[in-house]
Amino acid sequence: MLKQALLAVQWQAVLVFAGDDLAEEAGRGDTLGYSSKAPPLIISDALASNRPSRVDSLGSLCNNHGRRQFYDIYEQFPVEVEYVLMRYRQIWEFDDDTEKLSEAERLAYHQQHSLGIMEEIKGWCSEHLANETVEENSSLGKAMKYFPNHYQGLTSFCRLKGAKLDNNRMETKLKLVVRNRKNAMFHKIQAGADIGDVITSLIATAEEAGIYVFDYFNLIQ
Known part of the structure; x- marks a missing residue:
């Protein structure tokens, strides 16, 4: 172990x-x-x-944040939001196909299959904003502005080797940090925070490896 x-x-x-x-x-x-x-x-x-x-x-x-801009307003704009969600669904399906590929192969796959869809979403958002068919300051308008404004970062998984489509894996790890923040409220000095970071990092790493944290800490103490 x-x-x-x-x-x-x-x-x-x-x-x-x-x-x-x-x-x-x-x-x-x-x-x-x-x-x-x-x-x-x-x-x-x-x-x-x-x-x-x-x-x-x-x-x-993280494209999950880009998608969420639309998902959170689905009830108000179901037709427009569904347009974006359907295209993001395709991209996540393509991402599932790359699970066993190398970083270089994964990048090439997304460039071939996903980049065009991202360009389509960007063009759709920009066209609505330019034609003023959507109120710019409405919740839908803000979601549409978010996508082209952050397009460079959102398409990193189609440009940079090793870039992920989303950060969901680490988002789940933040729950451990948030739990400590709620319990401890704050650290008195930076040194205490640093020590807490080391311990939290060990816990999160053992958990990521599927190792029972309590036994692991007993072994390394």
């Missing part, structure tokens, strides 16, 4: 950072151990605070 856990830490580590410069810390090559390699690829939502400004990195946006 310990050997399995150590391998998981080496190859599928889940790292947690807390602090004022969260995005900067996550983007630091020396922190993650690849300062001599290419800039890290960071996937997030479109919040500016999630993008490092003082370190080199490659940005990618």
